[in-house]
Amino acid sequence: MRLIETKDLVVRYGDVTALRDVDFAIDSGEIVTVIGPNGSGKSSFIRALTGVVPPTAGQVWRKPGLRLGYVPQKLAVDARMPLTVQRFLSLPDRRCGDEVDLMLARVGVPGLQARQMSALSGGQFQRVLLARALLTRPDLLILDEATQGLDQPGTAAFYRLIEDVRNDTGAAILMVSHDLHVVMSASERVLCMNGHICCQGKPDIVTAAPEYRALFGFGTEGTMALYQHRAHSHSHDGCSHAEDAHAE
Numbered sequence: 360m361r362l363i364e365t366k367d368l369v370v371r372y373g374d375v376t377a378l379r380d381v382d383f384a385i386d387s388g389e390i391v392t393v394i395g396p397n398g399s400g401k402s403s404f405i406r407a408l409t410g411v412v413p414p415t416a417g418q419v420w421r422k423p424g425l426r427l428g429y430v431p432q433k434l435a436v437d438a439r440m441p442l443t444v445q446r447f448l449s450l451p452d453r454r455c456g457d458e459v460d461l462m463l464a465r466v467g468v469p470g471l472q473a474r475q476m477s478a479l480s481g482g483q484f485q486r487v488l489l490a491r492a493l494l495t496r497p498d499l500l501i502l503d504e505a506t507q508g509l510d511q512p513g514t515a516a517f518y519r520l521i522e523d524v525r526n527d528t529g530a531a532i533l534m535v536s537h538d539l540h541v542v543m544s545a546s547e548r549v550l551c552m553n554g555h556i557c558c559q560g561k562p563d564i565v566t567a568a569p570e571y572r573a574l575f576g577f578g579t580e581g582t583m584a585l586y587q588h589r590a591h592s593h594s595h596d597g598c599s600h601a602e603d604a605h606a607e
């Protein structure tokens with residue numbers, strides 16, 4: 360089932376055009392990864408999809424009653440302010456202990472209810488953010504640089520969890536990353552942004568290749584894949600993928 364669709368989407372802030380000509384759609388159960396360098400319009404795209412920013416031109420269609428779950432890049436928690444995991448997960452909607460128990464177990468961090476948010480490790484924190492998003496039973500889960508700060512085994516474990524969530528709930532997943540090459544292997548599609556969609560395709564699952572082993576080691580168990588960019592007519596400032604792009 361179609362969840363969101365954009366047609367000729369343009370987002371402008373005053374004189375700055377953050378995004379132009381974006382045609383996009385995502386269906387239930389799909390995993391799509393959006394990659395692009397800093398300033399390429401990824402956040403603007405998410406803001407337009409979620410309705411935080413209105414399109415300057417073009418259209419954004421959302422399935423009526425669409426439930427969105429959002430896992431932010433980071434969330435500042437004031438260490439001086441006491442905030443337990445249970446309380447955090449009950450904001451803004453009150454959640455009973457059993458519901459929180461089950462969800463924390465589901466995301467692989469059982470028994471954390473009484474812990475302070477400020478005392479969690481990076482990986483635990485991300486899983487608690489994911490638990491909060493999942494408590495809303497989303498049709499579409501958007502993850503914004505959700506594995507930033509996690510090491511490679513932590514990222515692999517998080518990717519496995521996201522794939523399980525998709526398989527269990529049928530939710531669509533939209534991952535946003537500024538890593539231009541390494542993506543979640545379960546992504547059905549990768550979109551490369553640079554003010555517009557400059558290329559898109561499937562990631563290459565190359566787990567058997569020695570180059571892959573050299574890059575990822577042995578801890579990722581096939582959760583990560585490489586995205587090969589098609590030749591662009593432009594280069595991306597501050598990143599190298601224009602040089603190693605290849606034509607199909």
Ligand SMILES: Nc1ncnc2c1ncn2[C@@H]1O[C@H](COP(=O)(O)OP(=O)(O)OP(=O)(O)O)[C@@H](O)[C@H]1O
Binds near residue numbers: 376395396402
């Ligand atoms: N509120 C705003 N007002 C003016 N310009 C903005 C605003 N938000 C974003 N921009 C500009 O729009 C362009 C795209 O920014 P955006 O944050 O969407 O990119 P991004 O790919 O998410 O970047 P990053 O990876 O650094 O988070 C940039 O040139 C940015 O400076």
